[in-house]
Amino acid sequence: MLSIHQLSVDIAGVQVLRQISASLSAGTTVAVVGRNGAGKTTLLRSIMGLLPVTSGDINLEGQQLLGSPAHHRARMGIGYAPEDRIIFPTLSVEENLALPCEVLGLSAKEVKERQEAVLPVVPQLKDMLQRSGAALSGGQGKMVALGRALMVGQRLVLLDEPLQGLAPVLAQQYVEAIGRLRQWQPALCVVITESNAGLLSDIPDQTWLLERGALTQASKTYFSI
Ligand SMILES: Nc1ncnc2c1ncn2[C@@H]1O[C@H](COP(=O)(O)OP(=O)(O)O)[C@@H](O)[C@H]1O
Numbered sequence: 001m002l003s004i005h006q007l008s009v010d011i012a013g014v015q016v017l018r019q020i021s022a023s024l025s026a027g028t029t030v031a032v033v034g035r036n037g038a039g040k041t042t043l044l045r046s047i048m049g050l051l052p053v054t055s056g057d058i059n060l061e062g063q064q065l066l067g068s069p070a071h072h073r074a075r076m077g078i079g080y081a082p083e084d085r086i087i088f089p090t091l092s093v094e095e096n097l098a099l100p101c102e103v104l105g106l107s108a109k110e111v112k113e114r115q116e117a118v119l120p121v122v123p124q125l126k127d128m129l130q131r132s133g134a135a136l137s138g139g140q141g142k143m144v145a146l147g148r149a150l151m152v153g154q155r156l157v158l159l160d161e162p163l164q165g166l167a168p169v170l171a172q173q174y175v176e177a178i179g180r181l182r183q184w185q186p187a188l189c190v191v192i193t194e195s196n197a198g199l200l201s202d203i204p205d206q207t208w209l210l211e212r213g214a215l216t217q218a219s220k221t222y223f224s225i
């Protein structure tokens, strides 16, 4: 479903991603594991269309993504929760969740339906809906960022180091939410970056090891869930 072929990205004259080739079938979750600076964020931003790619191809269900701006990719059903989450402090949680869908021009009815579908996956959001974005703790902000990515990401969700800095209880709740995704959208592809693979327990079906911008012998561990 997601297919990356010989992807290279240069930033400021430095090669940050080196000829990455990998693919992910529908309904699969992959952990992209690598140290700080390995290129994890750059890989997600390339898939989302937030930075220019030097060479290679990225396809989602056979559709070429390169050349489409990020909002087209969001419209295709790709959701992204960046590392630095970005919760708008002047909006309520409910408005924060709805914003990307509104930007895409979805009707109020559809936005509401998507919210109703996402709440059982991230039930912690239910009691926060009316709260101001400014009143959230860092961990609550991560939950909202997950919910927001799911509102848009009906086919592919990109989560950048979601567990970083989370207290153990919240990290556990976050991992449980990811575990519910398979039931929620059986065909959904999920890409999660993490520097500490152990935190994701047995959630990923595959692991891609990223070292200095290159995928090393992808240790493809398959778990039956
Ligand atoms: N905007 C930028 N300008 C210059 N170098 C960058 C920029 N963004 C990322 N890099 C470099 O690219 C490499 C990969 O970064 P990144 O994708 O953020 O890694 P990770 O998310 O795995 O920590 C690092 O060496 C980083 O210094």
Ligand SMILES: [Mg+2]
Binding pocket: 040, 041, 042, 083, 160, 161
């Ligand atoms: Mg990063």
